[in-house]
Amino acid sequence: SKACILRPLEAPLRYLFGPGPSNVPPRILAAQGRPIIGHMHPEMFEIMNDIKRGIQYIFQTDNNMTIAMSGSGHAAMECAVFNTVEPGESVLVAINGIWGERVAEIAERMGANVHRMVKTPGGYFSNKEIEQVGKKHKPVLFFLTHGESSAGLCHPVDGIGDICRKHNCLFLVDTVASLGAAPIFMDKQNIDILYTGSQKALNAPPGTAPISFNDRACHKMFNRKTKPVSYLFDMTHLSNYWGCDGQPARVYHHTGPVSGFFALRESLAVIAEKGLEESWKKHKEVASYLYRGLEDLGLKLFIPERDLRLPSVTTIAIPDGYNWKELLAYIMKHHQMEMTGGLGPSIGMVMRIGLMGYNCEKVNADMALHALADALKNCKKSKA
Amino acid sequence: SKACILRPLEAPLRYLFGPGPSNVPPRILAAQGRPIIGHMHPEMFEIMNDIKRGIQYIFQTDNNMTIAMSGSGHAAMECAVFNTVEPGESVLVAINGIWGERVAEIAERMGANVHRMVKTPGGYFSNKEIEQVGKKHKPVLFFLTHGESSAGLCHPVDGIGDICRKHNCLFLVDTVASLGAAPIFMDKQNIDILYTGSQKALNAPPGTAPISFNDRACHKMFNRKTKPVSYLFDMTHLSNYWGCDGQPARVYHHTGPVSGFFALRESLAVIAEKGLEESWKKHKEVASYLYRGLEDLGLKLFIPERDLRLPSVTTIAIPDGYNWKELLAYIMKHHQMEMTGGLGPSIGMVMRIGLMGYNCEKVNADMALHALADALKNCKKSKA
Numbered sequence: 167s168k169a170c171i172l173r174p175l176e177a178p179l180r181y182l183f184g185p186g187p188s189n190v191p192p193r194i195l196a197a198q199g200r201p202i203i204g205h206m207h208p209e210m211f212e213i214m215n216d217i218k219r220g221i222q223y224i225f226q227t228d229n230n231m232t233i234a235m236s237g238s239g240h241a242a243m244e245c246a247v248f249n250t251v252e253p254g255e256s257v258l259v260a261i262n263g264i265w266g267e268r269v270a271e272i273a274e275r276m277g278a279n280v281h282r283m284v285k286t287p288g289g290y291f292s293n294k295e296i297e298q299v300g301k302k303h304k305p306v307l308f309f310l311t312h313g314e315s316s317a318g319l320c321h322p323v324d325g326i327g328d329i330c331r332k333h334n335c336l337f338l339v340d341t342v343a344s345l346g347a348a349p350i351f352m353d354k355q356n357i358d359i360l361y362t363g364s365q366k367a368l369n370a371p372p373g374t375a376p377i378s379f380n381d382r383a384c385h386k387m388f389n390r391k392t393k394p395v396s397y398l399f400d401m402t403h404l405s406n407y408w409g410c411d412g413q414p415a416r417v418y419h420h421t422g423p424v425s426g427f428f429a430l431r432e433s434l435a436v437i438a439e440k441g442l443e444e445s446w447k448k449h450k451e452v453a454s455y456l457y458r459g460l461e462d463l464g465l466k467l468f469i470p471e472r473d474l475r476l477p478s479v480t481t482i483a484i485p486d487g488y489n490w491k492e493l494l495a496y497i498m499k500h501h502q503m504e505m506t507g508g509l510g511p512s513i514g515m516v517m518r519i520g521l522m523g524y525n526c527e528k529v530n531a532d533m534a535l536h537a538l539a540d541a542l543k544n545c546k547k548s549k550a
Numbered sequence: 551s552k553a554c555i556l557r558p559l560e561a562p563l564r565y566l567f568g569p570g571p572s573n574v575p576p577r578i579l580a581a582q583g584r585p586i587i588g589h590m591h592p593e594m595f596e597i598m599n600d601i602k603r604g605i606q607y608i609f610q611t612d613n614n615m616t617i618a619m620s621g622s623g624h625a626a627m628e629c630a631v632f633n634t635v636e637p638g639e640s641v642l643v644a645i646n647g648i649w650g651e652r653v654a655e656i657a658e659r660m661g662a663n664v665h666r667m668v669k670t671p672g673g674y675f676s677n678k679e680i681e682q683v684g685k686k687h688k689p690v691l692f693f694l695t696h697g698e699s700s701a702g703l704c705h706p707v708d709g710i711g712d713i714c715r716k717h718n719c720l721f722l723v724d725t726v727a728s729l730g731a732a733p734i735f736m737d738k739q740n741i742d743i744l745y746t747g748s749q750k751a752l753n754a755p756p757g758t759a760p761i762s763f764n765d766r767a768c769h770k771m772f773n774r775k776t777k778p779v780s781y782l783f784d785m786t787h788l789s790n791y792w793g794c795d796g797q798p799a800r801v802y803h804h805t806g807p808v809s810g811f812f813a814l815r816e817s818l819a820v821i822a823e824k825g826l827e828e829s830w831k832k833h834k835e836v837a838s839y840l841y842r843g844l845e846d847l848g849l850k851l852f853i854p855e856r857d858l859r860l861p862s863v864t865t866i867a868i869p870d871g872y873n874w875k876e877l878l879a880y881i882m883k884h885h886q887m888e889m890t891g892g893l894g895p896s897i898g899m900v901m902r903i904g905l906m907g908y909n910c911e912k913v914n915a916d917m918a919l920h921a922l923a924d925a926l927k928n929c930k931k932s933k934a
Contacts, residue, residue, distance in 0.1 A: 167603070168603060168604065168607040168822040170599070170600045170603050171600050171601075171603055171604040171607070171815065171818050171819050171822045172819060172822055172823060173600075175581055175584070175597065175812060175815055175816060175819075176593060176596075176597075177584055177585065177586070177587050177593060177597070177812065178587065178593055179585065180585075180587045180588065180591065182586070182587075182588060184588065186805070187586055187588060187589065187805065187808060189585070189586070190585065190586055195583050195584070195585065196583065197559055198582060198583055198809060199579045199580065199582055199583025200559070200561055200579070201561065201563065201564075201573070201574065201579065202561070202566070202571055202573070202574055202755050203561050203562065203564045203566075204564065204566060204568065204571060204888050205571065205756065207564065207888070209560060209561060209562055212560075213559065213560075213561070215554070216554045216555050216557075217555075219551070219552060219554050219555055220552065220555040223552040223555070236621060236622060236757070237620060237621055237625070237782070238620065238804050238805045238806075238807070239804075239805070240781070240782045240804040240805075241621070241782060243782075244780060244781070244782055268781065271781050272781050275777050275778070275779050275780070275781060276779055363805070365805060371586050371807065371808055371809040371810075372589065372805040372806065372807055372808055372809075373620070373757060373807030373808075373809070373810055393659050394659070395659050395660055395779040395780070396628060396659070396779070396780060397624070397628070397652065397655050397656050397659060398621070398624045398625060398627075398628055418893060420622050420623075420624040421570070421571065421622045421623070421624075421747070421749060421756040422622075422756065423622070423755065423756055423757030423807070423810065424571060424755055424756055424757075425582060425755040425756075425757070425809070425810075425813075426755075426757055426807065426809075426810070428559060428561065429809075431555065431559055432559060434555050435555050435556060435559075438552040438555045438556055439556060504588050504591070509802060
C-alpha cells in the first residue's frame with residue numbers, strides 16, 4: 167500500500183550534538199534547496215572548480231588532484247584504497263577504533279594483503295612503532311585516522327609522512343571527524359592521500375566527501391597493472407569529471423549530486439570566510455569549556471591526555487551505575503538532543519558529544535551540559 | 551587562493567529538457583532544503599520505510615528487499631552486479647547503447663566472465679536470440695536496459711524474465727530513464743533485480759537510486775562463497791540499514807544522504823498522488839505531441855518504430871547539413887534550454903529531448919519545438 171507515502175514528510179527539530187551529521191546552517195540549506203542545473207553544464211564545472219579550490223584551502227594543499235566524491239566518507243575510503251592498491255599488495259592499517267577496521271575490511275575485499283596494528287579505543291601509535299611494523303610488512307599504503315570519532319582521539323600526524331616516504335609507502339589519513347576542528351596540513355605533513363566528509367565541522371548535509379591525492383599518490387594510481395574494482399570510483403574517470411586530468415573536455419562518467427555540490431560549495435565558503443585558524447581556535451575553546459562543565463558534573467573524560475582529545479567530538483566514560491542507553495534516550499526524549507554511545511569497539515565504553523562548526527558555540531555546550539545534568543538526576547542509578 | 555569560493559554561488563535558470571537531470575518541482579526542492587535529522591534516528595527509519603513502500607509501488611513489486619542507494623544510477627548498477635555475481639561466473643549483457651557497455655565494464659572489473667550481445671544504437675533483441683545466446687553462455691545474470699536513453703529506445707521486456715527463470719539466470723533491468731514514463735511491472739514480468747535513478751521522471755535531484763531484489767536474487771546474493779568487492783555496496787549491510795533483513799536493530803553502516811532521502815520521499819509522494827497509470831499516459835501523450843511537432847519541422851525521429859520509442863527521451867536524427875553541437879549551443883545560449891547530443895555509441899547520431907515528470911507538459915514541448923525551429927533557422931547550414 168502506498169498510503170504511508172501520501173502523508174506529509176515529518177522531520178522533527180533536533181539538536182544534532184552527536185558525532186555527525188551536525189545541524190546545517192540556514193544558508194547551506196538554502197544553497198541546497200536552489201533549482202538545479204545540469205551536471206555537465208559549464209556553470210556546474212565552475213562550481214566544481216570552486217569546490218576544488220575550497221578543498222585545497224581546508225586541506226592546506228596545492229594538489230591538483232583534488233575532488234569531492236559523490237558519496238559519504240565511505241566512498242572516499244573505497245576510492246582511496248581501490249585506486250592506490252592492487253590485489254596482492256601489502257597494506258598496513260592502524261586500528262584504534264572503528265575507522266581502521268573499516269579500511270582493513272575494504273582493503274581485504276579488493277584482494278590486498280592487510281596487516282593490522284591494533285590498540286583499544288583511545289590508544290595511539292608512536293612514530294617508532296609505526297616505522298618498525300612498517301619495515302616488517304613493507305606496505306604500499308599506511309592508513310591512519312586523524313579524528314578517531316569513535317574514541318574521541320585526535321591522533322598526532324607529524325613525522326609519519328616522512329617515515330612513509332622513506333620506505334616508499336603512501337600515507338593515507340582519514341580526517342572525516344577532525345577537518346576544520348583540528349589543524350591538518352596536507353602538504354607540510356607529507357600526507358599523500360587525505361579525505362573528509364561533508365557532514366561534520368563543514369556542516370553540509372551528508373552525501374559528499376572531499377578527497378585529495380598528491381603527486382606520489384597519482385604516480386602510483388595512474389601506473390597500475392590492473393583496473394580498480396570499481397568503475398564508479400575509478401580516479402582516471404573522476405579526475406576527468408573534475409577537470410584535473412589536463413584533458414580539454416570532460417566526458418560523462420556518472421551524474422554527480424548537483425544539490426549536494428551546491429551545499430558543499432556553500433559550506434566551504436562559510437569556513438573560508440571565517441578562516442581555518444579561527445575555526446580551529448573556536449573548536450578548542452568550546453571543547454575546553456565543555457571539558458570543565460563535564461568535570462563539574464563529576465564526569466570523567468575518556469581521553470586523559472588533553473592534547474590528544476578530538477575538539478569536535480568529546481568522549482566521556484560511562485558514569486558508574488548508569489545505563490548509557492537510558493541516559494541517551496532520556497536526553498533525546500526530553501531535550502530533542504542527540505548525543506550518542508560508542509561505535510564499533512568503543513560501544514559500551516563511552517558517550518559522545520559533538521559540537522562541530524555551526525554547532526560549536528558555548529551556548530550549545532551549556533545546553534548539552536544542562537541536558538546531561540538533567541539525565542543524571544532523573545535516570546535510575548543501579549546500586550551495583 | 552580561496553578568493554573564488556568567497557563569491558556567491560551562481561546557478562542560472564535552465565530548462566532541463568535533456569535526458570536528465572530534469573527540473574525539480576518546488577515542493578521537492580523544499581523537502582530537500584529542510585533541516586536534517588540524524589541518519590540513525592527513528593524518524594529517519596520511518597522516512598526510509600516510506601521510501602521503501604513508494605519504491606515498491608513505482609516498481610509494482612512486493613519485494614521486501616527494496617531500498618535506495620546512497621548514490622546515482624551507477625551505484626545501483628555496481629550494487630546489482632557486485633552482490634549477485636561472483637568472480638569467474640558468466641554474465642550476459644545486452645548492449646544497444648551506453649548502459650550495457652557500462653554494466654559489461656563493471657562486471658569485468660569484478661572478475662566476471664562477460665559475454666556481450668551488441669546492436670547499434672536503436673537496435674533491440676528478440677526473445678529468441680536472447681534465449682539462444684543465453685543457452686550458449688549459461689550466464690548467472692542477464693542485463694537489459696528498459697529505457698535506453700542514449701538511443702531513445704524503450705526495450706520490450708515481456709517474456710524475458712520467464713526465459714531467464716527457465717535457465718536459472720537472474721534478470722537485471724535498468725529503468726533509470728524509463729521509470730514513471732513507461733510501464734514496468736517487476737513482479738508480473740519476473741524481473742529479478744530492478745533499479746532506477748532519482749533525477750529522471752521522479753524529478754528529485756540526482757544522488758539516490760531505488761533498487762529492488764526478489765527472492766531469487768536474494769537467494770543467490772546471500773549464499774555467496776566470496777564477499778562482494780565493495781563494503782559500501784554490500785547488500786548484507788544495506789539490507790540491515792534499510793530494515794529489510796528481519797533483524798531487530800539497524801547497525802551503523804554508512805551515513806546516508808539525509809536530504810537526498812527527504813527529496814526522494816517527496817518525489818515518490820508526487821508520483822503516488824498522481825498515480826502511475828496517469829503518469830505513463832501523460833508521458834505518452836506529450837511524447838506523441840512532440841513527435842508531430844518535430845515532423846512538422848521536417849525532422850526525422852531516430853527510432854522508426856513508434857511503439858519502441860522511449861516516452862521520456864525522444865531522439866531525432868541529426869538534420870542534414872547541420873552541425874549538432876552548433877544547434878545545441880544555440881539553443882542553450884538563446885533559450886536557456888538543455889537538449890543534448892548522443893551518449894557513448896550514439897554520439898554524432900542523435901539529438902535528444904527529454905520531457906520527464908514535472909517537465910512533461912505540452913507547453914514545454916512547444917517551447918522545445920520553438921527553440922529547435924529558431925536554431926534550424928539561425929544556425930549555418932553547410933552546403934555539403
